[in-house]
Amino acid sequence: MNIQDKIAIVTGASSGLGRAFSTSLVEKGALVYGLARTEKALQELKQELGENFIPVVLDISEEKKVEEWVSDTFSKKNIPQVLVNNAGLGSFNKIEETSCNEWSGMINANLNGMFLITTNIVKLMKTTSEVKHIVNIGSVLGKVGRPESAAYCTTKFGVQGFSAALLKELRVDHIKVTCLNPGSIATDFFKTSGIESHQHMLQPKDLADTLIHILETPDNMLIDEITVRPLNPKKPD
Template sequence: MNLKRKIAVVTGVSSEFGIALASALIAKDVLVYGIARKLEKLNALQTQLGKSFTPVALEITDQKAITVWVKNTFSESHTPDIIINNAGIGYLRKMDELSQEQWHQMINANLNGTFYLTSSFVPLRKKTRISVTLSILILF
């Protein structure tokens, strides 16, 4: 598949898996918008990956912030071709050892965040063409 100059959005980009995904895409000449919350890690990643990587400090559970970012960054002539929902939280413990707050954190990041980000691109995608969307979700 020729991915030259395609545009990708990768969440959880500062995780090991996110870095591997962003690196692999950039090696294929894809422009990557990498999302995580901690700017320091994102900036270090930009130094490592170069100018094909744009760091985006964003909380994926904040639907309003996502909407604003998408509106300010993308247009009909500059739309993501690939969206990878990799950001997530996994509290690896038994159900009776999991607090309600931890459960809500997982649902918010893993499910709501995926919905907020992906759905925010639908109007633009409808005006352009079909995208590839990959979600890596973990639920217990």
């Protein structure tokens, strides 16, 4: 895919990995709709990236609001070619200390939200024969378990299954599906579990470059899954 002039949607765009994805896509010439719940952070990113970044304050776990935004924004003449399902929550506790609110919040953001935005966008993507691409951001914790991470691991194992099934369903409609599984990333995402970011972790810019590589593959070539880990994840002495 040639990213220039394509329409892209990035969920969880206001910080961390989503912010890096949005930046790289705009730099490649895409028009990016950046979705998040925090208006201030989105507006700050808009000031950095300019007119090719459109901030959208939206909770993707709210069914009616997602449906309304998609129908108000897009049409058969204005179809997104790229969807990056990046939004997610993480809370890391022992299972008996995990509240129902924490569990439900992760299920809603990491799975239900991904489903809601995807099902609405796919309806539009199917109306054209050009190649489109959905990239779901999974995690190494969707492949292996981790203590005090049962809820988060459950959602990311779900992302794996969602991606694998979606790929087989949508490939005949010229829609690629990729599951990108990063290891530890130098953001504040794991702060609640006592893990501070450091320079040995994966850098958001490097993962954004990986996303661009995946999107720019030839139309008849699909990277269905990729796992990216830091070479040496230990904190420097």
